[in-house]
Amino acid sequence: MPTLIAELKQLTIQYAKQETIEPLKGLGRFLAAGVIGSFALGIGLVLWVLAALRALQTETGDHLTGHLTWVPYVVALLACGIVIALSVFAISKDKRAAERRKVERAAKAGEASTATATGDAK
Numbered sequence: 001m002p003t004l005i006a007e008l009k010q011l012t013i014q015y016a017k018q019e020t021i022e023p024l025k026g027l028g029r030f031l032a033a034g035v036i037g038s039f040a041l042g043i044g045l046v047l048w049v050l051a052a053l054r055a056l057q058t059e060t061g062d063h064l065t066g067h068l069t070w071v072p073y074v075v076a077l078l079a080c081g082i083v084i085a086l087s088v089f090a091i092s093k094d095k096r097a098a099e100r101r102k103v104e105r106a107a108k109a110g111e112a113s114t115a116t117a118t119g120d121a122k
Helices: 002-059 071-118
Strands: none
Touching: 002 071
16 A cells, blocks of 8 residues: 555656646746847847948938038838837737637627527537
């Protein structure tokens, strides 16, 4: 009997580790990859905007000098705004799609319960 209890204890410990610790390790790796990727993307976008700004300042010659020196900065700012808007749209698109699926499931469940209540089951 003590052997059976020891085996049960060992099996319970192994199961708990398998169902809690291993998924958390996988989640940690997933989060680490996401954080590293977002930092890399952020740094890359900043460098891209600075490169575009510098290119506008040097490659336009005398066209953007004097009272038009602010134009490259506005163009770079607009580029940043476009990237931010696209990011927000992509994030909210997933949320809108999930919300739409939830509403559709609720509507189907409502139709099914109405059909069952009236005796019109399909």
